[in-house]
Amino acid sequence: MIPHSSAYGRPRATVEKSLVIAGASAVALAVYCGAVFASGAPRSAWIMPVALVMAGALTVVAVTRFTLFLVIVLAIRSSLDAAKLADIGATVDGGGGQPTASSLFDPSSMLAVLFICAGLAWLVVQGRRPIEARPHPALPMAALTFFGACLFSLLGSRAPAVSVGEVSRVAAFLVMIFVVERLVAEDPGRRGPLLGAVFASGVVPVLVTFYQVVTGNGLVDLDGLMRPVGTFWHPNALGEFCYTIMIMGVALLWHVRGGARVALFLLVAGLGAALVTTAARGAWIAALVGVLVVGFLQDRRIILGAVAVVGGVVLAVPSVLARFSDLSQTYTAGGYEANSLVWRFDHWIEATGLLPENPVTGVGLGTARLFLYKEVHNDYVRALVESGVVGLLAYLGLLAALFIAARQALRATARPPGLRVADPSRGIAVGFTGCVAAFAVSALADNIMTAVVVMWYLAVFAGLALRIGAPGKETQ
Template sequence: MIPHTAPGSRLRIPLERGLVLVSVPAIGLAVYSGISFASGASRTAVVLPIALAMAFALVVVAITRFTLFLIIVLAIRASLDATKLAAIGDTVDDGGARSASSLFDPSSMLGALFIGAGLVWLIVQGRRPAAARPHPALPVAVAAFFGASLLSLLGSRAPAVSAGEVLRIGAFIIMILVVERLVSDDRGRTVPILVAVFASAVIPILVTLYQVVTGNGLVDLDGLLRPVGTFWHPNSLGDFCYTLLVMGVALLWHVHGRAKIALFLLVAGLGAALLATGSRGAWISALVGVVVVGLLQDRRVIYALGVVIAGVLVAVPSVLNRFSDLSQSYTAGGREANSLVWRIDHWGEALGLLPGNPVTGTGLGTTRLLLYKEMHNDYVRALVESGVVGLLAYVGLLAALFLSARRAVRATRPRLGAPAVNLDRGIAVGAVACVAALAVSSLTDNTMTAVAVMWYQAVFAGLALRIGAPGRETE
């Protein structure tokens, strides 16, 4: 006899059976991993079984509960770089290049799984009526950016490396489209998605504070000990922190009760972790983002920012020391006196690679192989690694992200008699501010294919794309 199931529970039985099926091998793999760790086995022998168990479980969840799958992915992604099979010391430069990353890293496996599941899910959803589709500017821009990335493969000096970078860009694009479609079909999914995004910050914050308090896990960069949290480099941690901090500040005005308290604590934790990174570029990007929030939402944000900055300068005078070396360009021995001068010199060296293939570039990800250093500037990187076509596509993407978020801001413009608390308004303002911060960060950091940062930018872009859909515009 076939058991009767209510219409709303048809997928629960497959999910439960699937979890039972994967739990047996998962337990076995976990036990094997524990034994390997206790016996002093390699990092691969310890991490890989756990990664495989996680992948098996997530496949089942993706098939039966795609929204839950996305929530899990967002909640855990920011903590997965700490499980890479290569050691931090294996990176090729002080910018955290992924020289020894493996296809079997949990983060790589999760990325591949998300790309596959996201593509299948989008195909299954089918086309929507024209009236239900978002404004085409951002989808067209992301398609052009992906096309330029594919084009860079033609002249790549390291096709395998470039293919990996193209996949990272593809995951970013799929995230935007998936989030927009999910919340368009059901607006109730917005809150769980945001909760997952901010929940992802808990472990990185706690790990960063642990590193700062105990001194364990700090990395020595030019004589300065800095925390990396769950990331590969302090700058990557800083980029993650400013992204969520800026959106968190924008949302604080539009949540209440326990949610407001929890979000405030997270924002404070992100601020503390950001300060600890010593990443000047991330600090400046955060300031730009918060100022944009204040200009669009409430000028008191800017006043509060001024108070916070003054308090930090008094309580942590070492912050000023991070900028003191900018007054000197070169040391007496002829070396760069600070990382900004080093970056400028490095950009000039990288531009020397462009004449070899000015149209499609040297291929994404090849600069660190050719010059043994990351680019530390996404605009120069787009030009050198994907040519003039790539640079135009990247600038066009940033412009489309901004215009999409600006359209959302207009669609949620406060009206007379409307409630002051409007989550869509907070998301729209935060999305504009995050794009502004990203545009600034791209001047000195490597964020274009930084999955652990760009996925969250993509979530905010997808939410803003839904909010600013043509049917919601006010003008």
């Protein structure tokens, strides 16, 4: 029976009433969205109501239970790009200078704004910490310097509105690092739910990718090759997401037991399979680099396993080898680039042609694609062109600080040679090192900094590693 005393009856009745109202609202919203979708109305007619309701609900959760808010955000963020208001294919690589699929009213953009506001407010409420309780200063200082360089680039931006949007993306990445580090510093038990949410975020993209490959629905045609995008807007973004989560998963497999290990293994296998289907060569190479780093730092058997898996994939999926076969030819008989690598070199030369206009602060974040009709496809060149020499140095400093944070975490979790014990902190340190190595490689030929969702999850790993490597801290 439900108690009816004044001590319990009213709270219980309030909870039940709230659940009824929430359930009825969810049903009504689902019916409305289904009817609008079936009528062939624009995507905004059914996406916007859902996004607004979700934003309102998450705002309440953020105010009352911030950790739960962050867990929900991490679990759903990887699926939100599928709900962009623009039609499929309206990406920056569509050419013609058309706007990207990103919009301030997209669910993903609304979530980013909500997270930045809630995260900053939460950090302010926590107040300052004693010096001895703070993490190693390299990454926080590099992060603030990089953000300052991004703000500085606004002075010379040729499209300030676009640049402000890009600066907000950088801000979300940096806030995520600081929020995660502070959360785990106050309660190490929060690390498990945060990691669980990150890994849970990989389930829907993997399932959607498999559906697209099996049915042929949702594939995109890029240079005559049909490729899946999962819940993202480009196969490369899907590949970057897959290898980021997969590398950390491989590192943690050695440090979890029971059902969690089985579930993690299945997820890693699914991410690896989805990665293969993307036909994203840069993501393949970055994934291999990251896994090899994990194997070198943790267990050399991982290296042997990686070699065996690569060999098996090459034999079982001939199209993988075919993706590299055209690299031997540079130009076609008609004078066109024979492959995307040659095109990238030509594109980078064209991109650097924008630099003389403002070599100190660049032409503004996010503006290169407006003049080139394509993304830069190299984060180092992009940093130089869009934020100038100042921005490039700050970007390199941030990358170096990420490696320093990884090194500090590795040192804090070091074990005597030959001693193997299950230690999730060690797995996180090793996995983060592999992710940073993959990130540095991927940045050579991809737009990893513009893959917001990937950067969020990398920021989570950075925050965890930053706390593990904090000076004077005993490994939990």
